[in-house]
Amino acid sequence: MSAPLTLVVLGSGGRLGAALARGAAQRGARVLGFTHADLDLACPDALGRTLAPLAFDALVNCAALTNVDFCETHPEAAFAVNAQAVRQIAEICDRKRARCIHISTDYVFDGTQQTPYAETDPARPLSIYGKSKRQGETGLLAVNPAFLAARVSWVFGPDRPSFIDQILRRARETADLQAIGDKWSLPTSTRDLVDWLHPLLREQPLGGLLHLTQSGQACTWQEYGQHALDCAAAAGMPLKGRTVGFQTLASMATFIAPRPIHTILGTEKFTRLTGIVPRPWREAVEEYVRELAAR
Numbered sequence: 001m002s003a004p005l006t007l008v009v010l011g012s013g014g015r016l017g018a019a020l021a022r023g024a025a026q027r028g029a030r031v032l033g034f035t036h037a038d039l040d041l042a043c044p045d046a047l048g049r050t051l052a053p054l055a056f057d058a059l060v061n062c063a064a065l066t067n068v069d070f071c072e073t074h075p076e077a078a079f080a081v082n083a084q085a086v087r088q089i090a091e092i093c094d095r096k097r098a099r100c101i102h103i104s105t106d107y108v109f110d111g112t113q114q115t116p117y118a119e120t121d122p123a124r125p126l127s128i129y130g131k132s133k134r135q136g137e138t139g140l141l142a143v144n145p146a147f148l149a150a151r152v153s154w155v156f157g158p159d160r161p162s163f164i165d166q167i168l169r170r171a172r173e174t175a176d177l178q179a180i181g182d183k184w185s186l187p188t189s190t191r192d193l194v195d196w197l198h199p200l201l202r203e204q205p206l207g208g209l210l211h212l213t214q215s216g217q218a219c220t221w222q223e224y225g226q227h228a229l230d231c232a233a234a235a236g237m238p239l240k241g242r243t244v245g246f247q248t249l250a251s252m253a254t255f256i257a258p259r260p261i262h263t264i265l266g267t268e269k270f271t272r273l274t275g276i277v278p279r280p281w282r283e284a285v286e287e288y289v290r291e292l293a294a295r
């Protein structure tokens with residue numbers, strides 16, 4: 001039996017980081033989690049001071065400036081956290097010969113391709129968020145090509161509310177529901193992501209870029225929200241709204257950053273390398289909503 005893994009999780013207060021820290025501990029890892037309050041990635045001195053003295057086998061960076069519009073208006077902060085810190089983290093891991101996995105995004109693509117993007121497709125980010133995350137990927141892999149940049153999309157899970165939670169909350173209050181119906185992607189459950197990431201923590205040969213999302217027919221926010229509502233109604237959740245209306249991306253007056261239209265990540269590489277086939281997003285959403293309804 002191999003020795004228990006010592007795993008550093010950066011961003012352990014976030015939606016994915018919290019799920020990963022919990023899931024890895026449940027699988028026997030010794031987890032050293034750092035929230036934003038514990039460690040500010042925008043501060044290179046603090047990063048070096050905190051991580052350099054630690055002994056660990058692997059690190060997963062789930063911390064990021066994820067507010068796309070905030071990034072657009074604060075490019076310096078976006079590049080500091082999403083790019084410069086990632087390179088520094090990679091250098092620290094490399095010196096320690098520790099495995100480094102960094103979480104990236106579908107927003108590295110320009111969204112003009114209607115079929116699923118492969119890892120080999122060129123990244124052409126539209127926004128500062130996308131550009132800073134892309135620079136994070138390239139910095140990580142320049143330090144060590146055996147490190148892994150795992151791109152995910154539309155992440156949902158119990159540790160921090162996301163689109164599903166927002167649409168269900170609104171549906172309990174009003175019948176007036178709308179969501180964007182002309183932008184496509186695939187949702188990703190943090191529960192499944194933790195299952196997929198776990199075997200990758202030890203596998204040094206699996207490096208480079210990797211797409212990790214649920215499978216199934218790509219959906220719009222409107223379809224995603226409608227499915228969540230249908231599952232909630234079937235689970236007996238009291239709802240005032242049962243139908244999600246259509247809204248265009250262009251009508252979103254509060255959006256500042258440009259958003260890519262089609263960002264469907266293809267997961268064939270992951271399946272080829274691990275044998276794991278992600279389950280359909282409709283199934284993962286149904287399970288999540290059923291558990292919410294049972295609370």
Ligand SMILES: NC(=O)c1ccc[n+]([C@@H]2O[C@H](COP(=O)([O-])OP(=O)(O)OC[C@H]3O[C@@H](n4cnc5c(N)ncnc54)[C@H](OP(=O)(O)O)[C@@H]3O)[C@@H](O)[C@H]2O)c1
Pocket residue numbers: 011012013014015016017035036037039040041042061062063064065066081103104105106107133152153154155156160
């Ligand atoms: N959510 C999505 O739909 C989505 C889609 C594609 C890719 N991703 C990627 O998936 C990863 C995980 O995202 P998530 O959904 O878990 O988002 P999240 O809940 O916003 O988690 C990000 C975490 O990073 C922390 N953070 C922000 N600035 C920091 C800093 N300067 N120093 C240290 N920590 C900082 C945040 O803390 P505070 O909140 O306390 O500031 C938060 O805990 C990110 O890399 C993101 O780019 C997410």
